[in-house]
Amino acid sequence: ILNxxxxxxxxxxxxxxxxxxxxxxxxxxFYALHWYRWETAKSPEALFVMTLNGDEKKKGRISATxxxxxxxxxxxxxxxxxxxxxxxxxxxxxNFGNEKLTFGTGxxxxxxx
Amino acid sequence: DAGITQSPRYxxxxxxxxxxxxxxxxxxxxxMFWYRQDLGHGLRLIYYSAAADITDKGExxxxxxxxxxxxxxxxxxxESATRSQTSVYFCASRDGLAGIYEQYFGxxxxxxxx
Numbered sequence: 001i002l003n004x005x006x007x008x009x010x011x012x013x014x015x016x017x018x019x020x021x022x023x024x025x026x027x028x029x030f031y032a033l034h035w036y037r038w039e040t041a042k043s044p045e046a047l048f049v050m051t052l053n054g055d056e057k058k059k060g061r062i063s064a065t066x067x068x069x070x071x072x073x074x075x076x077x078x079x080x081x082x083x084x085x086x087x088x089x090x091x092x093x094x095n096f097g098n099e100k101l102t103f104g105t106g107x108x109x110x111x112x113x
Numbered sequence: 114d115a116g117i118t119q120s121p122r123y124x125x126x127x128x129x130x131x132x133x134x135x136x137x138x139x140x141x142x143x144x145m146f147w148y149r150q151d152l153g154h155g156l157r158l159i160y161y162s163a164a165a166d167i168t169d170k171g172e173x174x175x176x177x178x179x180x181x182x183x184x185x186x187x188x189x190x191x192e193s194a195t196r197s198q199t200s201v202y203f204c205a206s207r208d209g210l211a212g213i214y215e216q217y218f219g220x221x222x223x224x225x226x227x
Contacts, residue, residue: 034211034215043218046216049211049214051212051213089155089156098210098212099161099163101158103156104155
């Protein structure tokens with residue numbers, strides 16, 4: 001079983017502040033990493049698909065970086081807004097069984113107006 | 114409508130009954146997946162399919178059966194439901210390799226086994 005950890009488990013951030021959280025994954029046999037945003041009572045929606053060490057992806061105020069050698073990815077949110085409140089999931093894909101995603105348990109972000 | 118749909122959205126069944134959860138996607142994506150969402154475990158893969166008539170086990174396959182006779186449908190059957198199978202079930206699909214393509218999730222089916 002692959003160990004994919006996300007920290008912190010939950011986070012409260014004042015509106016307008018920037019924040020970041022971490023996804024840790026096995027540094028060996030890396031194939032890809034996905035980030036998903038999951039709003040309450042909805043289904044997860046993809047943010048980023050990342051494959052290369054040093055990759056940096058950006059979508060609006062949200063960005064992500066990837067370090068495959070040390071086995072971590074950071075997700076950054078700049079100038080948090082109430083609509084950013086959601087659970088953010090990362091999913092690791094290994095070279096062995098590269099069809100399957102192994103999800104972390106997520107970081108639950110709450111933006112305080 | 115285009116997209117990925119699941120039915121039913123809510124289901125209550127009794128222990129020992131067989132129940133089938135349906136998943137349908139209109140994109141002709143090659144890959145389809147079934148996950149269950151449990152507190153403390155996040156999303157865990159039950160079964161997946163790389164194409165019609167090709168299925169494989171995920172992390173928690175025991176007690177479940179899948180089939181995929183058509184590309185667009187991927188039903189999940191609980192052969193004899195148990196209380197531990199009470200969960201929210203998500204179907205997902207993907208167009209190809211995980212290194213390139215993101216997954217799209219259905220709205221979920223909340224299953225309660227009494």
